[in-house]
Amino acid sequence: MPSSDTLSPTLDPAAAHLEPGAMELAHRHLVAKILAELTHERLFAPQAVAGHVDTWVVRTDDATTYRFRGRVHRLEHWTIDPASIERRAGAELVAVDALDAVVDLAPTLGIPDALLPVYLEEVASTLQSAAWKRRHHRLSSADLVHADLPTIEAAMTEGHPAFIANNGRIGFSLEDFAAYAPEAGATVRLQWTAVRRRLAHLSVGHGWDEASLWAHELDDDLVAGWRELLRGLGEDPDTYLFAPVHPWQWQHKLAVTFAPDVARRDIVPLGPGRDDHRAQQSIRTFLNASDPARHYVKTALSIQNMGFLRGLSPHYMRPTPAINDWVAGRVRTDPELQACGFDVLREVAAIGYTGGAYQRLPQSSPHQKMFAALWRESATSRLRDGERAATMASLLHRDAQGVSLVSQLVAASGLGAQEWLARYLRAYLRPLVHCLAAHRLAFMPHGENLILVLRDHAPVRVLMKDIGEEVAVFARPDDPEVTMPDDIARIRVDVEPDLQVLSILTDAVDGFLRFLAAICVDDDLIAQDQFWMLARAVLEEHAADHPEIADRLAELDVQRPRFAHSCLNRLQLRNTLQMVDLADQASSLIMAGELANPLAP
Structure with missing residues (x-):
């Protein structure tokens, strides 16, 4: 008769993170993101639960409901407590499961039936990665305050902040x-x-x-x-x-x-x-x-x-x-x-x-x-004495205990949150606006594409990367203000100013600052109105310093009251194999009305 040892389950060490505890946390985190980002993209609208503060419910076409606690910030941004999520099929309480959530919501999401399995596979892979991080990552946000660039890169848990299936990696064992x-x-x-x-x-x-x-x-x-x-x-x-x-x-x-x-x-x-x-x-x-x-x-x-x-x-x-x-x-x-x-x-x-x-x-x-x-x-190789580099994505990082890295950096710097954020916005937002206004240059300024340079734990400057694949120059072929060699003409894009300004309002404001502002507000670092007041001040200071490009700044109107709401997850849901035509990205965009601009005076 076999011994009890023989009957004991043995796990592949490489799959040790695929266990119920880590996976439940991964599911809840990702379902919170599904609810938050797809609400942000206006694919559905949570309804307030009467008599319960900050409590909401989403009902799907098949009578499944998702109830949760959440807060709404500027730019229709939601922060949802993963632990609060309850999923019910009719009256029955059932497991919170990210793949099931996609299937529950599929009729609303409009994923082509033939491509739904591919998207589910990317979601499953994202869960696998999240469970691995839950089990293996040990560094706290306080530890990362002093870490070098490779350590910070390895410690990140979230991936792209807006995309749900952001760690797909189909093909990796x-x-x-x-x-x-x-x-x-x-x-x-x-x-x-x-x-x-x-x-x-x-x-x-x-x-x-x-x-x-x-x-x-x-x-x-x-x-x-x-x-x-x-x-x-x-x-x-x-x-x-x-x-x-x-x-x-x-x-x-x-x-x-x-x-x-x-x-x-x-x-x-x-x-x-x-x-x-x-x-x-x-x-x-x-x-x-x-x-x-x-x-x-x-x-x-x-x-x-x-x-x-x-x-x-x-x-x-x-x-x-x-x-x-x-x-x-x-x-x-x-x-x-x-x-x-x-x-x-x-x-x-x-x-x-x-x-x-x-x-x-x-x-x-x-x-x-x-x-x-x-x-x-x-x-x-570009750092000076006393400087340290970090991926800008780290400003959106929370450790396993939920502590944000940005709060730890602010504390370590000895500066108040308002001064720290003002320095950051001058280093990040001001040059992006200047590049667009003065040079018609637009980058893809999400967190992974920038290196934040810190001195004494405070931002001093940023370094932009991924130039060849992401940069655009907004100019007509016959524009006398922008001359370039014929062999690089592919970066020239002729679109109207209302689309040009989305390189700031969608990619920087909605794509990154939306998340950073919510973290700072939720962590009581700064009030919501103060955060956006600091961003407005950066724009106004830049405009005052550069009257020579006043007409161009007026044409772009970064502080317009509303701007087109470009939706990233909708792109992936429409075509899970290739979201956009890289040769004509502007024509691939999917809009969902307009967003109120927090930069507006």
């Missing part, structure tokens, strides 16, 4: 998650390859060439060894370029999907590099943990995540360094932006494989975006 997810904090050695020069391109920005790039990123003896390996294969090393690859991408895509190219030695595997890297919040971008002065590396990663397959197009990458040079030239010669300390982390080089059969196909496909990479300036 549990082992892949532990090895490559930013929250796992594991070190990674990139896989390096040699690619035939005639079947690839390497583009470099101002101040760089091929030799200086390899000298900066790779040890001389490592390169010498690779060249000798190529000679041993009967190949001329001078006819090859070196390209970094995400290890997952090599194992799951290049070595299989490009097997003929590898066999022809158009792609030659060289093995892992020497430097340890750490994944940033954007998952396919790595910082160098062995030598922080070396560049960040962004790689193609063909997993489904947050409404996209995360590939990189070789053709799209080609002009990236030139785009970054042009943008950096504008930013780094503007006295206002220099006074604010605002700068960009230039993408100084890009490489892409343009050989093989897939690139010859007339129809664009994910197979054409499986092999490309870029190198970006390191934030650490």
Whole structure:
């Protein structure tokens, strides 16, 4: 007869976080977000429960109800207590489950039936990640006040604040998650390859060439060894370029999907590099943990995540360094932006494989975006004495006990919350408005795309990243005020000022400051009206300092009473495989009326 030990359940250590306690907390947190963000996007409207303060109910088409406690802030933003959520099927109390919530609400959400399973899979993966963090993350917000950039990146729990399914990562196994997810904090050695020069391109920005790039990123003896390996294969090393690859991408895509190219030695595997890297919040971008002065590396990663397959197009990458040079030239010669300390982390080089059969196909496909990479300036290399870097997303972070990092930073700085936030808004909001008004430049300024530079735990400046894929210049092709080389003309976008201003009002105000304001109000750091008064003061100070662009500021009218309500989750719900057409993002937007603008006088 078997012993009791034999009958005891044994868990795969990699799945130890998939247990009821951690998963219930993950479900409740995500259902709270579903209710909050889809209410914000006006897909349904909670009804107040009579006789109960701050208590609300949502009824679905199939008579399921969700009852909860919540507060409503400016911009129709909801903060919902996850522990208060009750789900009932008729009169019966049933489990709070994020996948069930999506199914309950599916008729209202309008997800195409054929794509609903994909969205559910992204939600399930997001739950898996949340449960892992619940079990493994130990650092408190007080600990993170003193942490370095890699530690802060790994400690983040939320992902994109607006998107519900924000940790999809369809394609990752549990082992892949532990090895490559930013929250796992594991070190990674990139896989390096040699690619035939005639079947690839390497583009470099101002101040760089091929030799200086390899000298900066790779040890001389490592390169010498690779060249000798190529000679041993009967190949001329001078006819090859070196390209970094995400290890997952090599194992799951290049070595299989490009097997003929590898066999022809158009792609030659060289093995892992020497430097340890750490994944940033954007998952396919790595910082160098062995030598922080070396560049960040962004790689193609063909997993489904947050409404996209995360590939990189070789053709799209080609002009990236030139785009970054042009943008950096504008930013780094503007006295206002220099006074604010605002700068960009230039993408100084890009490489892409343009050989093989897939690139010859007339129809664009994910197979054409499986092999490309870029190198970006390191934030650490841009720090001055006494400065520390953190992803700006960390300002929205709460630890396992619910303590916000921003409250701990304010306390550690010795400044009052009002002064701390005023400094932050001058560093973040003012340069964004100036770029749009003075240069017609718009970025994608959500938390993961900015590095916050702190001194004595207070903000002093911000560094913008992800320039090549996200930047836009709002100008007509014949606009004499904006001249640019033909090879970077793809960043030129001709839309009306009412859409241009959404790069501030949607992306910065509704997309980030909405969440930060609610945290500060809920934590009693500052009153709601005070927060937005500080933001208005930043805009008014900027306008007073720049009468030369008064007409342009009036045209944009950032302080208009209302603005178009652009909805992010609706984009993903409409098409869970590709939210927007990257070549024409403005036409992909989904609006839900207008929002009252908290920046209005």
